[in-house]
Amino acid sequence: MDGFLSQGEHVVGVDIGGTKLMAVVYDHKFKVKGRNKRKSKSSKGEPTEERLTRTIQEALDEAHVDTIRGIGVGSPGPLDPRTGVIIDTPNLAWKNFPLAQYLKKTFKVPVVVDNDVNVGTYGEYRFGEVSDCESVLGVFPGTGIGAGIIIDRKVFYGFSGAAGEIGHMTLEVDGPYCGCGKRGCLEGLASRVAIAANVAALAARGDAPFILATCGTDLSAIRSGALADAVKAGEKMVEGVIRKAAYYVGVATGNAINILSPEAVVLGGGLVESMPELYLEEVKRGIKEHAMPFLRKNVRIVTAKLGDDAVVLGAACMIAERLGEFE
Amino acid sequence: MDGFLSQGEHVVGVDIGGTKLMAVVYDHKFKVKGRNKRKSKSSKGEPTEERLTRTIQEALDEAHVDTIRGIGVGSPGPLDPRTGVIIDTPNLAWKNFPLAQYLKKTFKVPVVVDNDVNVGTYGEYRFGEVSDCESVLGVFPGTGIGAGIIIDRKVFYGFSGAAGEIGHMTLEVDGPYCGCGKRGCLEGLASRVAIAANVAALAARGDAPFILATCGTDLSAIRSGALADAVKAGEKMVEGVIRKAAYYVGVATGNAINILSPEAVVLGGGLVESMPELYLEEVKRGIKEHAMPFLRKNVRIVTAKLGDDAVVLGAACMIAERLGEFE
Numbered sequence: 001m002d003g004f005l006s007q008g009e010h011v012v013g014v015d016i017g018g019t020k021l022m023a024v025v026y027d028h029k030f031k032v033k034g035r036n037k038r039k040s041k042s043s044k045g046e047p048t049e050e051r052l053t054r055t056i057q058e059a060l061d062e063a064h065v066d067t068i069r070g071i072g073v074g075s076p077g078p079l080d081p082r083t084g085v086i087i088d089t090p091n092l093a094w095k096n097f098p099l100a101q102y103l104k105k106t107f108k109v110p111v112v113v114d115n116d117v118n119v120g121t122y123g124e125y126r127f128g129e130v131s132d133c134e135s136v137l138g139v140f141p142g143t144g145i146g147a148g149i150i151i152d153r154k155v156f157y158g159f160s161g162a163a164g165e166i167g168h169m170t171l172e173v174d175g176p177y178c179g180c181g182k183r184g185c186l187e188g189l190a191s192r193v194a195i196a197a198n199v200a201a202l203a204a205r206g207d208a209p210f211i212l213a214t215c216g217t218d219l220s221a222i223r224s225g226a227l228a229d230a231v232k233a234g235e236k237m238v239e240g241v242i243r244k245a246a247y248y249v250g251v252a253t254g255n256a257i258n259i260l261s262p263e264a265v266v267l268g269g270g271l272v273e274s275m276p277e278l279y280l281e282e283v284k285r286g287i288k289e290h291a292m293p294f295l296r297k298n299v300r301i302v303t304a305k306l307g308d309d310a311v312v313l314g315a316a317c318m319i320a321e322r323l324g325e326f327e
Numbered sequence: 328m329d330g331f332l333s334q335g336e337h338v339v340g341v342d343i344g345g346t347k348l349m350a351v352v353y354d355h356k357f358k359v360k361g362r363n364k365r366k367s368k369s370s371k372g373e374p375t376e377e378r379l380t381r382t383i384q385e386a387l388d389e390a391h392v393d394t395i396r397g398i399g400v401g402s403p404g405p406l407d408p409r410t411g412v413i414i415d416t417p418n419l420a421w422k423n424f425p426l427a428q429y430l431k432k433t434f435k436v437p438v439v440v441d442n443d444v445n446v447g448t449y450g451e452y453r454f455g456e457v458s459d460c461e462s463v464l465g466v467f468p469g470t471g472i473g474a475g476i477i478i479d480r481k482v483f484y485g486f487s488g489a490a491g492e493i494g495h496m497t498l499e500v501d502g503p504y505c506g507c508g509k510r511g512c513l514e515g516l517a518s519r520v521a522i523a524a525n526v527a528a529l530a531a532r533g534d535a536p537f538i539l540a541t542c543g544t545d546l547s548a549i550r551s552g553a554l555a556d557a558v559k560a561g562e563k564m565v566e567g568v569i570r571k572a573a574y575y576v577g578v579a580t581g582n583a584i585n586i587l588s589p590e591a592v593v594l595g596g597g598l599v600e601s602m603p604e605l606y607l608e609e610v611k612r613g614i615k616e617h618a619m620p621f622l623r624k625n626v627r628i629v630t631a632k633l634g635d636d637a638v639v640l641g642a643a644c645m646i647a648e649r650l651g652e653f654e
């Protein structure tokens with residue numbers, strides 16, 4: 001994983017999350033030279049783009065690096081990867097914000113901005129255990145459920161630029177409502193919010209005392225870690241809810257395998273990270289029961305390995321590989 | 328649509344169907360010079376490959392052509408487009424039959440063999456109304472429901488070689504059984520067989536007198552044409568069954584749009600051909616209700632235009648374009 005940068009050259013990978021901003025400075029072998037992070041939202045009303053500039057600058061200071069070749073950014077969407085404009089990110093109060101242009105002007109280097117799921121998939125693809133594959137489907141269940149697609153070793157965008165919307169695949173035509181307004185979407189059935197709603201109901205009626213004691217019945221408090229702890233504590237109904245949701249992710253992944261026929265599937269995100277074995281088991285069952293035998297044959301199904309670094313690494317790698325486009 | 332062949336050069340396109348074999352000789356501008364067809368099955372037990380040779384030879388005789396540059400073939404699968412081996416085609420009694428090799432030996436020219444849905448999609452793409460698009464999803468509902476995918480102007484195969492298995496996309500986890508053994512597949516919900524089963528039940532209980540009079544209650548007699556006639560005759564419940572099935576095709580197509588983000592969708596096959604307006608209306612409704620607005624925006628949704636010639640034209644075009652690979 002080198003050859004894109006020469007010795008002594010550096011790039012920065014940036015992860016813009018709903019809760020935190022992170023910037024990491026990498027050398028030509030993608031070794032970490034400096035890292036900085038802070039909360040996404042300022043208590044003093046500082047604009048996100050200024051907080052981001054500070055985060056990058058402080059990572060550069062820590063690395064003792066003053067010139068870089070470029071910056072790669074993974075951000076929540078919707079965004080336009082071709083122009084680097086963030087279309088709408090409610091959590092960060094950006095609306096049609098030209099992020100790539102802003103960072104380019106500030107740091108005087110080429111910048112690529114892409115969807116965090118695409119970037120995370122690319123990071124796991126390049127630096128994880130399926131880097132020998134030509135095509136990969138990355139699925140990241142969390143508050144939302146996103147997918148990134150690698151075809152011919154490159155991120156696949158499609159006509160709209162937004163291919164990979166697995167979260168809004170309809171799995172039950174008359175299923176529960178989803179945040180998008182549709183019914184029966186994968187997200188409506190299996191996101192962390194959907195799991196939390198079911199688990200909160202269990203807690204409210206006394207069937208999940210561990211969850212009730214540790215999180216109460218507020219969905220926002222029922223996070224992946226708490227769910228994993230409840231499973232460990234032996235709350236069987238909570239485990240059943242999580243297993244069913246993971247199975248739905250497997251059904252949707254099986255459907256996507258039938259269409260895309262990838263060589264490998266990488267599963268990441270908070271839910272997978274906190275319960276990798278249980279989660280993988282149910283996803284594999286869903287794939288086995290819903291992808292056609294010929295299409296799932298020899299497909300590798302693995303969990304993500306980079307954790308919080310998938311996006312920063314993927315973003316750094318993306319800009320390093322694409323520097324030629326800016327010359 | 329020329330430039331692949333020089334003046335005076337010819338190729339043959341072949342369509343191998345469950346009921347008929349067809350071969351068409353094309354000139355360098357893809358103008359028909361000769362055409363021959365016969366039933367796929369011989370009443371005297373003649374092997375399919377020998378019938379196929381005769382069909383091609385008679386098309387050549389009709390065209391007064393004795394040298395050709397190559398042969399393109401569309402066949403029901405499963406088959407391996409890389410080797411041209413038909414893996415299993417129960418209707419034609421071929422099992423692991425090296426069709427490309429057989430035809431190459433017989434006619435001494437390069438041969439490509441591909442899935443009929445891929446070839447039909449390619450024909451509609453090259454010669455239909457969306458030939459200016461970079462990516463197209465072709466959906467062909469019939470006895471089965473197949474899809475062909477064009478990405479970057481080429482047929483997309485995926486890791487397995489069999490990408491585009493839309494017929495076995497699960498849309499209702501506990502839905503009706505499908506021929507593949509799964510439940511709730513698109514085919515189980517919306518194929519001609521699924522429609523026929525529902526319509527036969529209507530007929531059996533006296534709710535579809537036109538169908539009962541013209542087809543009886545045998546599923547194999549309830550074909551696309553009879554269904555279209557029943558709709559014209561005002562059988563509202565039959566129309567309702569067809570609309571619901573077409574809507575499911577729209578749901579599955581919407582899901583596929585969310586994943587693949589194609590620039591256009593082409594709908595073909597017997598059901599669409601016999602009721603294009605009704606069918607397109609329901610598919611568009613399914614897409615509108617299930618594909619995300621950003622992904623369906625500006626996507627063209629059209630019906631196939633080539634009818635029975637989609638496969639022969641697609642196959643002829645495929646071999647003409649790929650002649651360079653055989654030099």
